[in-house]
Structure formats: structure tokens, C-alpha cells
Amino acid sequence: MSKMKIKLVTLTAFLAMTAVTQGVQLKDVKPGFAKNVIFLIPDGSSSTVSTLTRAVYNNGESLNIDEMASGMVKTYNSDTFIADSAPAGTALATGWKTQDKLIGVKPKAATLNGARVPEVGDELAPAASVLEAAKLDGKAVGIVATSEVLHATPADFTTHSIHRNNYSVIGEQQVHQNLNVVFGGGKSYLKKDNATEANSKKRTDGEDMLESLQANGYNIVQTLDEMKRLNKDFVWGLFAEKDMPYDLDRDKGTTPSLAEMTEKAIELLSKDKDGFFLMVEGSKVDWAGHANNPIAITSEYAAFDKAVGVALDYAKKNSDTLVVAVTDHGTGGLSIGNLKTSKNYPELPVDVFTKDMKKAKFTEVLTAEKISKDKANTKSLAKEMLGLDLTTEELNMIEKTQKTSEIETILGKAMSERAHLGWTTNGHTGEDVPLYVYTSNYANQLTGTVNNSDIALYIAKAMNLDLDKATDELFVSGKKIKDMGIELDIDSTNKFQPIFKLSKNGKQYTFHENKNYYETDGKKVKFNGIVVFNGKEVFIPNAAIKDIK
Numbered sequence: 001m002s003k004m005k006i007k008l009v010t011l012t013a014f015l016a017m018t019a020v021t022q023g024v025q026l027k028d029v030k031p032g033f034a035k036n037v038i039f040l041i042p043d044g045s046s047s048t049v050s051t052l053t054r055a056v057y058n059n060g061e062s063l064n065i066d067e068m069a070s071g072m073v074k075t076y077n078s079d080t081f082i083a084d085s086a087p088a089g090t091a092l093a094t095g096w097k098t099q100d101k102l103i104g105v106k107p108k109a110a111t112l113n114g115a116r117v118p119e120v121g122d123e124l125a126p127a128a129s130v131l132e133a134a135k136l137d138g139k140a141v142g143i144v145a146t147s148e149v150l151h152a153t154p155a156d157f158t159t160h161s162i163h164r165n166n167y168s169v170i171g172e173q174q175v176h177q178n179l180n181v182v183f184g185g186g187k188s189y190l191k192k193d194n195a196t197e198a199n200s201k202k203r204t205d206g207e208d209m210l211e212s213l214q215a216n217g218y219n220i221v222q223t224l225d226e227m228k229r230l231n232k233d234f235v236w237g238l239f240a241e242k243d244m245p246y247d248l249d250r251d252k253g254t255t256p257s258l259a260e261m262t263e264k265a266i267e268l269l270s271k272d273k274d275g276f277f278l279m280v281e282g283s284k285v286d287w288a289g290h291a292n293n294p295i296a297i298t299s300e301y302a303a304f305d306k307a308v309g310v311a312l313d314y315a316k317k318n319s320d321t322l323v324v325a326v327t328d329h330g331t332g333g334l335s336i337g338n339l340k341t342s343k344n345y346p347e348l349p350v351d352v353f354t355k356d357m358k359k360a361k362f363t364e365v366l367t368a369e370k371i372s373k374d375k376a377n378t379k380s381l382a383k384e385m386l387g388l389d390l391t392t393e394e395l396n397m398i399e400k401t402q403k404t405s406e407i408e409t410i411l412g413k414a415m416s417e418r419a420h421l422g423w424t425t426n427g428h429t430g431e432d433v434p435l436y437v438y439t440s441n442y443a444n445q446l447t448g449t450v451n452n453s454d455i456a457l458y459i460a461k462a463m464n465l466d467l468d469k470a471t472d473e474l475f476v477s478g479k480k481i482k483d484m485g486i487e488l489d490i491d492s493t494n495k496f497q498p499i500f501k502l503s504k505n506g507k508q509y510t511f512h513e514n515k516n517y518y519e520t521d522g523k524k525v526k527f528n529g530i531v532v533f534n535g536k537e538v539f540i541p542n543a544a545i546k547d548i549k
């Protein structure tokens, strides 16, 4: 090797080292380095979940996600320390830390470090998500989830609502968002219902969203085979009435896995020459965390990791694709080791923690569901499905309850004791969570400890999108509309279906909450975006306002 070459090699090595040690901050990332983004969210997965999953389901070998670890993420809300999915997902989607229950809207109170304060009058105003900004830019967009697709995290990317349980609003907005691919559960929440109570997860407007999907030209599929046969987008795959089953309990012949849905979504979305944005949620890692169920939480995380593998495969073959993965918060406070291992923890081999878990063929949830009312099959089912030899005491506890959720908890506790696991809560936890980023060029890999809201800004910058501009374009407030000399009349005769009558120079334009069209001269005119109403103020896309002259 010549002296010159040695110098060059040393210099390159030195530069590589500084790049690694300094890390890449948001401001240093090259705008527009990614044409496609796949954003994967394992809801409610503290780092302990991946450690345990690796040990139980991968013999300690690396998971797909492991190679992507790049930093840490602060998960707290704009005003409180422990996040729920609605505000945490809003931060990941829109760049706004916000308050509990809020979906895709700016906070009223932004008191904690790093929380952006909205302008006066802009409280509870919708903020554009990276998905909406990508769509506005001509990219194909999609969401994949194992919960109902109306659940908080997928809703954060596609809708704007002041309450996460307002499925009437959330479903209707999703149906009118022109999403290219939607895969998950939740069919029953889209069906016609005449509920009179707001935020009840039921339809309050008497409209049938499955009919609206068909009227909007969507293809609806409901089985794995139907999904496999798809060769073009503009599709909703609804694979369950509510949430999809846990991966371990799934009928592999009829219900797609998260990885299979992810693969199909990428296949369909990647046909768009302008690129795509895809959000993938492993929704029920969180549900298993709430129930303190070790089998459900790790097997569900393993299924999530397979979806990460699919995304990574695609990104490694397509260098213009960015893959980001981060959970929104921890759930359950899982620990490897518990109060009973306080003294002997260093002596315990891995096997002591994993051997009982490895015997489980199904989750605690399905096992609890299968136990009969008379409890005659408890002992045999626990053995068959979970590999558990229940003690007399455990059997007696199950004997005393008819609630499936309580049986689940007892089974989860039994497994946790054998595996020496601890849990601290049935709620969420407030610690920082790992950030995972894969890009073909490490000069664009976000590192360090960042806020959850920074992830949205990073993804937007990667695709060369401006979220504030997208917000201005998609959500012109009623106040601004009036300032333009347009008359605006809100008709809330039917409080679940308000109508907005805009008029100028004697010509009237009728808009409907959550919909993507207006009516004028007896004609329906469609626009990109949706009408959002937060109970006080209406927001209408600029594309529609421009038509009013």
C-alpha cells in the first residue's frame, strides 16, 4: 500500500469514526434523500420486550430490528409524563406533541420541554401528518395495523379528532382520505349504526361506511387469499370485525400476518412512480402489555419483527427507501427478573427464564377464551395450549371467576412467575424508548436522544416535505375563510352530521364534516383532503376554497 493510500484509508476511517461518534442530527440530514418511507410502530414495546423476544423466539440471535438501533426517543405528552397512543402517535405523525385523547390535533396545553406551543386560536386545530403531506405530494400512502384500523395509532396518521374513541368521525375521515392501501381489522365499526352517544366507538350518523367505500370505488377484501390475489391499489383489506387475532392464535390459512400485509402493501404502493409512505403498526403488543401476558407480548413482537424484516429487505434492494421503527411508549413495565430473583439473579441461566415460555403454542388470551364455563377443561387446556402445569391454587383462582379477562391475567401471572418476569403496571410507562433507523447512507441516519415529535420532522425532511405548509394547504380555518370574504354558516341541526354552507356572490357551496367533496349547482365536486370539525371551528382544504370565487 502506498503512503498516499494509507493516508487516505486513515482519513476515511477517521471520518467514518467522527460520523459515528457525533451522530446525525435532524438539521444535518439531507432533504429529500428518501423517495419512500416505511414507518413501523410496535405499540407499547419497551426495550425489555425485544430482549425477551430474542431469547424466547430467536435463541438469543439478533432480531431483524436490532441492526437498525440508532438512538433514543422521549415519549411524553405536551403536558403529562406518561403517554397514551393517541397523543404519542400524533407526535410521531405530525411533529406536534399533544394531549391525551387527541388524534392529529394541536394541544391546548404545551408545558413540557420540547413541546411546541400552537399560535393563539390554533388550539385543537388539525395538524397535517407525514402521510397526508406525502399524499399531497403525489405519493401513494397506506396503513397496516392488527387492531381495528380506526384505533389510535393508524388514526393519528390519517385523521383528526378530539377524542380517540370517536370512531364515527375517524372511520368516515379514513374512508374519504383517498388512502391507497388499508389493511387491518375493524369491519364492524364501519357498519351502519344509530348510536346517540358521542365517542362510543359506534357510528352516530346512521351512515354505512362499507357502502361509502364501495361508492368511492374501493376494492374490499377479507381473506388472506383475496389479499394475495390483489394486483392494484385503492383497496381496503378488513380481516376481522374488530381487532385481528394475536399472531400465535391466527388461522394461518385465512388471516394474513402483519408481515404478509406489509409485503402486499409495499408491493401495491411501490407501483407509484412518485414513491410511497407506509405506516405499519404491530398494534397488540400493547394490548398484551396491558394484560401482563408474557406469551402474547413476545409472540406479537416476534410477528412485528418479521414485518420489519420485510421492510428491510425492500429497503436494501431499493436504496431510496427509508425505514424507521419506534414504539410510542412502554406498556406493562415488563422486567426480566422480579422480586423473587433479588438475591440469586446472577446465577440463573437463560433457560430458567425461557424454557417454560418456549412450550406455549397459543397466547394466554386464546387459552382463556377456550376454557369452558364449568372449568372442566382448565387443567388440560393450560397444559396443551400454554405448556403450563397449573397449581391447585391457580386452578382455584380460575374456578372462582367467569371473566375471560381475569382468567387471562391469572394465566399471564402463572407464566410470568415460572419465567421470573416482573410487571409494574396494567397501564403505560414513561421511559425513553429505542429509535431504529435504516437508510442506505448512514450520513442520513438520525441518532442521539430525540423527541417523538422529531421523528415526524425527520420523515418529512427525508421526503422533502414541509408539514407546516401541508397543514396550511389542507386545513384552512373557518376564521380565515371568513377573512377571505366568504360567508360561512354552520348548520348543526343534526349534531352528528354538521353541514357547512359557504357562499360568495350569491353562489352556495355545501360541505360535510369528514368528507372529501362539496356540492354546488346540484353537482358533487371532489377535492384532495377532508373537512374537519373540532366542535367549534371547521377546517377545509385550500384546494376546495380556491374554487369559491
Ligand SMILES: [Zn+2]
Pocket: 044, 085, 286, 287, 290, 331, 428
Ligand atoms: Zn396502551
